[in-house]
Amino acid sequence: MNRPFSKRYGERPRFPAALWVLVSCVVGCLFFLLFQGGKLASMLFIIVTLLSVYLLLGNWSGVKRTQGVRRLTNVGQEANLEAGQCLQIDIGVQIPGFWPIPYMMIKDQLIRQNGDAGETAVFEGSLVPDWRRRGELHYSTPPLRRGLYRFGETECMTEDIFGFFQHKGRLELQQQVTVYPQTVQIREWSQFHQMLKGMQHHSTTTRAHRETTQINGVREYIYGDRLSRIHWNATAKTGTWKSKEFERESLPKTIILLDRTSRSYRDAAEFELAVSVAASLFKYASGRDLALGLLSIGKEATYMEPKQSQNHHKQIMNHLVGVEADGYHQLNQILKDRSRQLPAGCFFVLISPQRGVAMLQALHYLKNLQMNPCHIWIHGATTDAFKLQPAEPASIQENWIKQIRAQGFMGYEVTQLTELPNLLGGAKRYA
Template sequence: MQMKPSNRSSSARQWFSFSSRFWIVFASWIICLFFLLFQGGKTSFMLLSMMTMICLYLWIGKWSGISKSKGIRKLRYAGENRAIFYAGDTIEAELSVKVQMIGMAPYVLLRDQLVRRHGETLTFESLVIPDWNRNCVMHYKLTNLKRGFYSFGTSECAMEDVFGWFQHKGAIQVASQFCVLPQTIRIPRWRMFDVRNQGYGRHAMIHRSSKETTQINGVREYIYGDRISRIHWNATAKTGEWKSKEFERESLPSMVLVLDRTQRHYATEEQFELAVSIAASLLEFSRERQIPVGFISLGKSVDIFEPGSSTLHHKQIKDHLMDTDADGYAELSGRLQPFQSKLGTGSFYVVISPGTSDSVLRLLQWLQHKQMTVSQMLMTSPLTGSPEGWSTFCLSKGIVVYPVQRLQELPVVLGGWSNGQVAVGDSSKS
């Protein structure tokens, strides 16, 4: 049989749970009362009256209505309200709170909490003077945020009396979320996909899938030089103008990005962030060119996104890039062999890795044996030395290597800009 605490004991604990400041104020009022009872006179009466008014003011503050406050939060970049940002952006945050308080307060303490998905927490607080409408606005900036998903926790507002003796708090639920995408840069042109460049790499890639089929797709205007077999005689007879047959063409081969997440391959955290930014930039390039793109992430686990071009498909890859880390330890060479059925043939594989080891070379050559066109985005740094030897060796094997030390160099090495010319703007802001 369990003994339940009596109401008398629970009320006693509640009575003694008041703060020491409460007991000081209460004792001061009792002293003033005894002073009036034993001394009498106008002075003691005025002293007790003043102390009583102060106690009433402090007691009313407990029901100040601060807990009923309501708020709204706005996130801006360059004066524009947004919910999607890029790494490196400076985000202007504004928390507006309508304080439902009784009486006056010299200031209100606002506290906001930003939580990253993996548990990292940032706290912002400021003392704000309410205006005549009892609105409190706190401005602060979010800088150097890492890529990922962010959400705001419970906001708090607190007020003190004019003496600074007691503080009253209230919780405000202002739910808002936003995401920080990897930094990207626009790639105007890639020689491998440029129709004006008929180099070896492009010819080997396009030859597999750019041939015309025998399926007639429609009718087009006659172009001087068309063969007689291409003339559409029925359409020519009906319109009285020369018409030619339009045949369907097989689509360009899909591009598959392979992100190396092996921890020991990256000298610094910034080098891995560069790899993620390169992957995100190539993803945007494929979206602009309407090239089906797949994605393979080789880390602690193997995540495979089969080639596609839908908006949902691109969003899924972006979501993965926002949360991924360099957490892999296994060798690269054998990671894809269990997934051969998902790789297909004739695709253009881009391996994004700073590695120059035998394991990386075996992966590149294994993809070649599967009839893939292979290239490597090589993240370099002053600590790793010159990549010329590795680039020359891979080129002799038919593998093109693009060395990149900074994200701004990516359009240059891919052939989108003349040597030494940098794209306007460090990253794409969309």
């Protein structure tokens, strides 16, 4: 084990070719002065010597000890943004020393960590330091894809006025950026709330479902609260009006299955559409206090039980940041393996581009488990010629949503994310 160590320290340092050229010029001028003499040889030797000293002293220009800071101007302290947005970046540098520097080149790296092999984007720019040897570089990235990003090494480089030598320095400005899936604002899911109303629930909005007699805490008094709701002990202690907060009746739980089977999707854009639909539904559930869970089966299996907390919603969104279409299990096999974990009587949403016999079998299997299945069919713009298995009849290839609606299942066809609010709100026909 000591051989590579001794060999590394036994190697001679390599000098750049420009240094040998410079040494050759100085030695040639010296010989010219010694053997030829005269004013021409003296002036030539003095000029070459001064230029050589200037070029060599550039090695101590301070670039190797450059200090810097990176600022993300269009995001908050948590460095979070949605897919499709650009990142505005400012890099400020401070160069120690006093040797003049005409300009500085900065090379920054942004690494996407999703998948087995990360993708690296390199951004380059130049700046001219001011008289206090400070400078700032501003650049923006192209629209970013969903994923977890980190910044790599930042390289600083400058040259002398002749371009003979390059002087480089490196900055370790470690920083992470989270790009969440793109979402849309869903105002109302009318068919979902109609289903709740048909299941003996008291209103079509989740915020209006009836309260129990179990006290959950204390809240601020709201004008119009009944006298029986006032919490007299808390009011006496704080000196301000307080009201009792009661627990609400639990609504049916909802499970969202995100199909991550690699062979189901035509391209990455279609899978991104599926992830964005799932993220939009979770965002809607978070704003309506709905208990939603996630079933995501790829190389690694993830199941999150339906809950109604903001922390639960954040965990699901963080999971959706890094998901990939890397699964190989069939839907029927996934449902059979997880059937014991699924709550009875729940509302089950399948987000998948699959259709045909296999999907019908999955929907009927969920119905036999006393669940209410719903298929959100991801049908991207590039999937018009979606290939089905040869055993499937041609009739299944047309009007898929109408077919499953005719059998009593809820279904929606989503080709673009922007049309999801109209589909769920009932403004656009889904069958």
